[in-house]
Amino acid sequence: MQLRYLFNLILITLILNVQAQSAQKDVLFFVDDEPVYTSEFLRVYNKNLDLVQDESQKDVNEYLTLFTNYKLKLKEARALGLHDKPSYKRELSSYKKQLTKSFMTDAKVTDAMVAEAYERISYDIKANHILVRVSENASPEDTLVAYNKILKLRDRTVKEDFETVRKEVHNGKTVFGEELGYFSGFRMVYKFETAAFNTNVGEISKPFRTRFGYHIVHVLDKRKSRGECTVAHIMLVEKKGDSLAEKPEVRIQEIYQKINQGEAFDVLAKQFSDDRNSAPKGGELKPFSSGQLGAPEFENVAFGLNEVNDVSEPFKTNYGWHIVKLIAKKPIPTFEAIRPELEEKVKRDDRSKLIDAALYTSLKTKYKIAKEQPALAYFESILNDNYFKRTWQLPEDFSGDKPLVKIGNKQFLYKDFGDYLTKAQRRGEQKASFNFIVSKKYKDFLNSNLVKYQEDNLETENEEFAHIVNEYRDGLLLFDLMETTIWNTAKTDSVGIQDFYNTHKNKYVLPERIDAVIATSAKQKTLKKVIKLLDKDMALDQIKNLVNSKDKIEVMFTSGIMDAEHQAVPKNFQFKKGISKIYKHNGAFVVVQVKEVLEKTQQTFEEAKGIVISDYQAFKEENWLKDLSQKYKIKINQEVLNNIKTQIKK
Numbered sequence: 001m002q003l004r005y006l007f008n009l010i011l012i013t014l015i016l017n018v019q020a021q022s023a024q025k026d027v028l029f030f031v032d033d034e035p036v037y038t039s040e041f042l043r044v045y046n047k048n049l050d051l052v053q054d055e056s057q058k059d060v061n062e063y064l065t066l067f068t069n070y071k072l073k074l075k076e077a078r079a080l081g082l083h084d085k086p087s088y089k090r091e092l093s094s095y096k097k098q099l100t101k102s103f104m105t106d107a108k109v110t111d112a113m114v115a116e117a118y119e120r121i122s123y124d125i126k127a128n129h130i131l132v133r134v135s136e137n138a139s140p141e142d143t144l145v146a147y148n149k150i151l152k153l154r155d156r157t158v159k160e161d162f163e164t165v166r167k168e169v170h171n172g173k174t175v176f177g178e179e180l181g182y183f184s185g186f187r188m189v190y191k192f193e194t195a196a197f198n199t200n201v202g203e204i205s206k207p208f209r210t211r212f213g214y215h216i217v218h219v220l221d222k223r224k225s226r227g228e229c230t231v232a233h234i235m236l237v238e239k240k241g242d243s244l245a246e247k248p249e250v251r252i253q254e255i256y257q258k259i260n261q262g263e264a265f266d267v268l269a270k271q272f273s274d275d276r277n278s279a280p281k282g283g284e285l286k287p288f289s290s291g292q293l294g295a296p297e298f299e300n301v302a303f304g305l306n307e308v309n310d311v312s313e314p315f316k317t318n319y320g321w322h323i324v325k326l327i328a329k330k331p332i333p334t335f336e337a338i339r340p341e342l343e344e345k346v347k348r349d350d351r352s353k354l355i356d357a358a359l360y361t362s363l364k365t366k367y368k369i370a371k372e373q374p375a376l377a378y379f380e381s382i383l384n385d386n387y388f389k390r391t392w393q394l395p396e397d398f399s400g401d402k403p404l405v406k407i408g409n410k411q412f413l414y415k416d417f418g419d420y421l422t423k424a425q426r427r428g429e430q431k432a433s434f435n436f437i438v439s440k441k442y443k444d445f446l447n448s449n450l451v452k453y454q455e456d457n458l459e460t461e462n463e464e465f466a467h468i469v470n471e472y473r474d475g476l477l478l479f480d481l482m483e484t485t486i487w488n489t490a491k492t493d494s495v496g497i498q499d500f501y502n503t504h505k506n507k508y509v510l511p512e513r514i515d516a517v518i519a520t521s522a523k524q525k526t527l528k529k530v531i532k533l534l535d536k537d538m539a540l541d542q543i544k545n546l547v548n549s550k551d552k553i554e555v556m557f558t559s560g561i562m563d564a565e566h567q568a569v570p571k572n573f574q575f576k577k578g579i580s581k582i583y584k585h586n587g588a589f590v591v592v593q594v595k596e597v598l599e600k601t602q603q604t605f606e607e608a609k610g611i612v613i614s615d616y617q618a619f620k621e622e623n624w625l626k627d628l629s630q631k632y633k634i635k636i637n638q639e640v641l642n643n644i645k646t647q648i649k650k
Contacts, residue, residue, distance in 0.1 A: 026038050026039065026640070027637055027640065028041050028636070028637055028640050028641065028644070029068065029071075029634055029635060029636040029637060030633075030634070030635045031068075031071050031072065031075050031632050031633075031634060032075070032632050032633055034075070036067075036071055038640055038643075038644060041064075041067060041644070042644065042647070043467065044067065045060075045063055045067075045648075060641075060644060060645050060648060064636075064641070068634050068636075069625055070474075070478070071634075072625065072628040072629060072632055072634070073478055073481055073482075073625075073628070074474055074477060074478065075628075075632050076481060076485075076628055076631075076632075077477040077478065077480065077481040078477070080481070082477055082480050082481060082484075083477060085480070088476055088477070088480060091476060092472070092473055092476055095469075095472050095476075096455070096469055097455065099465070099468060099469065099472075100454075100455045100458055100465075101347065101352055102344075102347045102348075103458060103462060103464075103465050104359055104451070104454060104455075104458070108358070109354070109355045109358040110343060110346060110347070110355060113346045113351045113354065113355065114339060114342045114343050114346055115335075117185050117186070117342050117345065117346055117351070118185075118335050118338065118339075118342055119185075120184065120185030120186075120193065120197055121184050121185040121186065121225060121332060121342075122224065122225050122332050123184065123197075123222055123223065123224060123225055124182040124183065124184050124222070124223050124224075124225055124226065124290050124291075125182065125183055125184070125196050125197060125219060125221070125222050126180075126181060126182045126183075126219070126220045126221035126222070126223075127180050127183075127196050127199075127217050127218060127219045127220055128162065128163070128166055128177070128178065128179050128180055128217070128218050128220065129166075129176075129177075129178060129180060129192075129215050129216065129217040129218065130150070130153055130157070130165070130166050130169060130170075130175065130176070130177045130215065130216050131175065131176040131177075131178070131212060131213050131214070131215050132146045132149050132150045132153070132174065132175055132213050132214045132215075133146075133173075133174050133175070133176070133212060133213040134146035134213040134214060135213075136211050146213060146214050147207065147214055149175075149214075150207040150214040150215070150216060151207060153165060153169060153216065154204060154206075154207060154216045157204055157216065157218070158204060162204060162218040163218075165177070166178075166218075181291065181296060182221075182223075182290050182291055183196075183290075183291050184225055184289070184290065184291065186345055186349060187291055189210050189211065189212075189350050190349055190350035190351050190353075190354075191208060191209070191210045191350065192208075192210050192215060192217070195208045195215070195217055196217050196219060199217060199219045200219065201219050201220070201221060201222050202219065202220075203218075203219060204216055204217070204218050205217045205218075205219075225289070225290065225331075225332050226289070226290050226303045227289065227329065227330055227331040227332050228287045228288065228289050228329070228330050228331075228332075229287065229288060229289070229299075229302050229303055229326070229328075229329050230284070230285070230286075230287045230288075230326075230327040230328040230329075231284075231285055231302045231305070231324045231325060231326055231327055232265060232266065232269060232278070232281075232282055232283035232284040232285065232324070232325045232327055233269075233273070233275070233278065233283050233285060233298075233322050233323065233324045233325070234252070234255055234265070234268060234269045234272060234273045234275075234283055234322065234323045235273055235274050235275040235278075235319065235320050235321065235322050236248035236251055236252050236255075236272070236273070236274050236320055236321045236322075237274045237319070237320035237321075238320070248320060248321045249314075249316070249321055251272070252314040252321040252322075252323065253314060254548075254553045254556060255268055255272055255314075255323065255553075255556075256313065256314050256323055257551075257552065257553040258522075258553045258556070259311055259323065261522075261552055261553065262522075263522050263588070264587055265282070265283065265311065265323075265325045266282025266283060266284075266587070267282075267586055267587035267588055269282050269283030270282060270283075270567060270586045270587070271520055271556075271558070271567065271568060271586055271588065272556070272558075274320065279567060280567070283325070284327060287328075287330075288302075290303070295317050295318065295319065297315065297316075297317045298317050298319075298322065298324070301315055301322075301324055302324050302326070303329075305324065305325075305326035305329075306326075307326065308326055308327065308328065308329075309325065309326065309327075310325070310326045311323060311324070311325045311326075312324040312325075356447075359451070360446075360447045360450060360451075363450040363451070363454055364446075364450065367406075367407050367408055367450065367453070369405065369407070369446070369450070370405075373404075373405065373442060375402070375404055375414065375417075376438050376439065376442055378399070378414075379417065379418070379421065379438045379442075380434045380435055380438050382394070382395050382398070383421075383434040383437065383438065387425060387434075387437065388431055390425040390426065391425075392422070392425060393422065394418050394419075394421075394422060398414070398415075398418060399414055400413060400414050400415030400418060401413060401414070401415065402414045404416065404417055405446065407449060407450060407453045408453055408457065410453055412449065416445075417441075417442065417445055420441065420445045421438075421441055424441050424444075482621075485624065486617055486620055486621050486624065487617060489620070490613060490616050490617040490620055491613060493616075496616065497609075497612060497613060497616050498605065500612060500615070500616045500619060501605050501608065501612045504615070505602065507615070508602070508603040508607075508608035508611065508612065509600050509601065509602055509603060510563075510600060510601040510602075510603060511563045511564065511600060512563070512564070512575055512597065512598065512599060512600050513561050513562060513563045513575075513597075513598040514561070514562055514563075514569075514575050514592075514594045514595075514596070514597055514598065515560070515561055515594070515595045515596040515598065516559065516560075516562060516569075516592055516593060516594045516595060517534070517540065517557055517558070517559040517592075517593045517595070518557065518558045518559070518562075518568045518569070518590055518591070518592050518593075519534070519555050519556075519557055519590065519591045519592075519593075520555065520556050520557075520558065520568070520588050520589070520590050521554055521555045521556075521588065521589055521590075522554075522588055522589070523554065523589065524582055524589050526547060526554045526555055526589075527555070527582050527589050527590075527591045528582070529547060530543060530547060530555055530591060531579055531582075531591055533546065533547075534579055534591075534593050535579060540557050540559070543555070543557075544557070561598070567586075568585075568590070569592070570583035570584075570585040570590055570592070571585070573592065575594065575597045576594060576597065577594050577595070577596065577597055578593075578594060579591065579592070579593045579594075580592040580593070580594070
């Protein structure tokens, strides 16, 4: 008998030792005595692998340095007690509540909402509306006033004309009459979207309420969605304060002529477009759908192009003058292709509120909550008319210790619901039967506690949820730490910033530049003629009149102060006064007339202040990290690290 016990003891000891060794092997490094496991490092590394643009960060050793620095900062944040700050706890709690909603949905209801959403993004609605503002928490009296007002306005719009009434009643404070243009699914709050899509073209909706107040909507048109459009554009803006700059409406016509002459759109965009974001890419913009850009004129022109490579005539928007070239058009994707994206949108949208009822039902099933609650009769018996006066209290002989309902491992007592009833009293609450009141309050009590119990336990039940919450938890700590330790102190440490500038002045120098005129043409022959004219000191307008004709633009000029990185300057161009040779650049030919070479210039502290502060912050952070690495010792398990490298290579 004793031998059997001894054998079992030895076996248990061996198992524990193996588990301890396995756990030890899973530890990638320690920050002092706190272990950091391989699983966490690999999960974060693999998750961020496609996001990092710096190739060095894809190297395991380089990424490990970033990761250990990250853990050092977290260690310091907790040592400073930042995780105990009320503001930190509030924000984390708020985020967890928002995130929890996406993990607590009923699949069938969600599927129905997603299908409806797809139907709605497949169409564009054009509508105008009138809104009578009233707060969500307004008193019944104020709510009734607003409701009666929207009823009267609807009667007027039916008898008179919606547009006339809309313009007349709009005051921008309590009543809004607005043109909405075209919109699709997810562009408006859900209740408004639903009312618009359920109203026939030419009709006016019945009054409905959103969180903003009471609306009526006049539907003017409904069309199939135009889908998604990808275009390139050349944009010219007016150079305010530059009296010598050519008018954008004149210059855009010259560019348009060059396009019609057969010159490449992308080459011209690189040379002349004022949209610095798209110019290096030949003017190409990210794909967009109706209503997304907030520039109806631009969208109408873009979607009005029918064939790939079609080019619009020059046109004007609030942003400047444009020429647009169609790169691609695609219709709304199939339901299956877009379904995951729609599901995420539904979970973030007002539609999620409609899923709550299904969630309560599923949680009741999960936690085996009985449909009937016999205890409610007792609570009905202790209510009286004081409840409507907000003065009701629990009786002295209240049976608070009796069990009411159990959710998972948590037992709720009569006292819990009794306290809820007491706090739920509302001033001016309309009279109703005690049966109705208790039933409604218990439903609210039960639903809120079902959700809370699920929320409180979701982090232990769902691994993905736990990872996301942990990342956000750490991110909040790091932001708070960096703000208090580096960013704010670096901005306010004027003496330190000035000293840093004085010590590193050689970093804050304007590069060598040229005051130049650059002639651009599709033909070398044209530039040879331009060189001769420039050599005679002929004015640019005269050269253009001689070289260009009314029907054909042969040369365009760019002038001003430029550095080597300017889009018009040829690569590896040697800064030298005079007229250059002809270069091939950006798909065209260019010649540069350098009027003056401006030497490198030392920037003053005020001129470089923004960059100096940024560099000073980086300098402080680097030294701070060195101090942290002395304060908290990092011990890396080299064997585990080698195993990780082997896994990643595979």
